[in-house]
Amino acid sequence: MxxxxxxxxxxxxxxxxxxxxxxxxxxxxxxxxxxxxxxxxxxxxxxxxxxxxxxxxxxxxxxxxxxxxxxxxxxxxxxxxxxxxxxxxxxxxxxxxxxxxxxxxxxxxxxxxxxxxxxxxxxxxxxxxxxxxxxxxxxxxxxxxxxxxxxxxxxxxxxxxxxxxxxxxxxxxPIVRESDGLAMSSRNRLLTKKHRKSAPLIAKTLSESCNFVQSKKVADAKTFVENVINSDDNLELEYFEIVDGQTLQPVDNWAESNYIVGCIAVFAGEIRLIDNVIYKIA
Structure with a gap:
């Protein structure tokens, strides 16, 4: 090398x-x-x-x-x-x-x-x-x-x-994750101990929101993710959007596109973390 x-x-x-x-x-x-x-x-x-x-x-x-x-x-x-x-x-x-x-x-x-x-x-x-x-x-x-x-x-x-x-x-x-689910990022090493402990909630919540695709509305999935993240005092949600995977424009229902992705940005203290989950892909 x-x-x-x-x-x-x-x-x-x-x-x-x-x-x-x-x-x-x-x-x-x-x-x-x-x-x-x-x-x-x-x-x-x-x-x-x-x-x-x-x-x-x-x-x-x-x-x-x-x-x-x-x-x-x-x-x-x-x-x-x-x-x-x-x-x-x-x-x-x-x-x-x-x-x-x-x-x-x-x-x-x-x-x-x-x-x-x-x-x-x-x-x-x-x-x-x-x-x-x-x-x-x-x-x-x-x-x-x-x-x-x-x-x-x-x-x-x-x-x-x-x-x-x-x-x-x-x-x-594909996204590579830590053993507790947190998406690997160079910024992870800057997290304080308490913020590092809370950070895996991001991936866990995104994963759980996949259950909404079959029986709930897009708006319900958004509300679920927003509420769970905001329930942790160590995390501050900047945005969570459910979008078409090609155009990146928000979708209102699961039938609107064959490629739907949920994208999130969260502050853990001063460190900004991003992640996403694929809900549907053709």
Missing amino acids: ELIKTSNELNQRLSAARGKGKSIGFVPTMGALHQGHLSLVEEAGRGCDLVVVSVFVNPTQFNDPKDLDRYPRDLDADMEMLAKSPCELVFAPSVEEVYPKPDTRVFDFGQLEEVMEGKHRPGHFNGVAQVVSRLFDMVKPDKAFFGQKDFQQMAIVRDMVQQLNLGTDIVAC
Whole structure:
């Protein structure tokens, strides 16, 4: 495994691999790696000949400077984890390498960015599109692997790939969870003991809400999740939406779509956690 910090060096290594007919798999990360990230790397190793993992904390997707400052960073620990994976190249560029000049591009994702994360974190998805498109431009991957925990982000990235005609296949990978159900996240390590104890209630409640699909209304499922989360003093619900999995627009009844997903954001103290559950999929 090799650590690379410049796009020129990366291009040399990848050009040589492509010259040998190798396919390139890419896993973009912001570091602070955990088993969820490694599951993406493993999937990339199964689907491609050479795997690149980027480690870059992107400043343009943080609308809260405090969130950017406290985001965990430990490249040495990340390298140690990746050494046991199919990753061959770790790309850890500086901010100046990714943005040699300010990125002033403004993307239009229409309704995809007007709900949920886009509504509560204005500018976030424009920053995501900026950095992912820059990284795709440097790596030029055949396939890129993303976790379904960031459900709305995957929809945004797919739309961006289509808009820019990038030709990269976006591969969705299942959510990886802790033994108590909490969706794995780099932010989990920032939770206090009491908030970590309450956090699994998010996944538990989403799972229990699946029982509403057969016999209850969508509104009943929403009310159930909202009430359970709000009953825990250590958790603060930001939003819970039940949406069409393609358009991300809210649905009013279970028959409205063949692909229905429940997406949630919850504050556990100062740490913001997201999760989702698939109610229906064709």
